[in-house]
Amino acid sequence: MDNKLKSGKFYLNPYMGGVCLGLVLMATFYFTGRGLGASGAVKSTVVAAVNAVSPEHAVKSHYYGKFVSEGQHPMNTWLVFEVIGVLAGAFLSGLFFNRLKFKVEHSPKITINRRLLFALGGGLLFGIGSQLAKGCTSGAALSGMAVLSLAGFITMMAIFGTAFIFAWVFKKNWI
Template sequence: MRPLRSYADPHLAGVCLGLVLLACFALTGQGLGASGAFASVASGVISNVSPETAAHSAYFRSYLQDGSPWTAWIVVEIVGVLIGAAVSAALAGRTRSMFVRAARPSAGKLFASVAGGILMGIGAALARGCTSGLALSGGAVLSVGAWIFMGTLFLAGFVAAPLVRRLWP
């Protein structure tokens, strides 16, 4: 087995991420994000499985009106993220499959993890964007809503951390 190499320097990675965001704005007029890709793919699946449902839903129609949801910018971006992650893992020698068990697995940890993910998904839908989209793209264009969201997110994390800390040793 090859020895694991360290991850990229976080400061260099942050600068590179900023340059990628700048290039995205300059070349495509789009920012970075993630949650819209899942909504686009879900809309595409619904329109293929049940065209009547997609036609009668304003939510699904909003993702279907600009052509194929499969070729939406954000879907292409997420495919690129997956490919980039695989290449990065291969270059760092971190492609070994493994299952990591929690120190003390419990139903409480599973519930808290699923509930947190659901709450983040609901928050992304209400905020009209995911954390990465709001923080990176919204913050980069100095959107007041993005800065309020990020401040609220960090505040909520600090408030919630002591409440859920007992779940993780």
């Protein structure tokens, strides 16, 4: 274990990690009445940017209009604070387990540029999909499942089912 810890390859037992994550999720519902999320913070960033460039466009838009309200900055949302915590927590964990390093992780069969291009495309689609489904793997699927939301189970099956098929389409990128 010492060697693994030094080389940054030590990970929690997956069931142990799952119980930790589950307890954090449960605590989130117990304290705040809501679940965890991630994509919502990115949405707030986009809303804030558009609002800063053209407040008129933000208020008039059918979509941004839902998220801008008088007297409150668009970045002042629960999820933005939560994501600040996520970044800090992941950083601390990476520090503890010796994983802090600037790098592009990719299969040896593909170039860095190809990896980054696919990462950009993947992020773009995830951005679009998370807005349609009103949440991502955390906010819609995981948090939804924790409180038996039908939407959570539908979104989870759609994400993982589709990803399973398309992972094989893009197999060369991974293995």
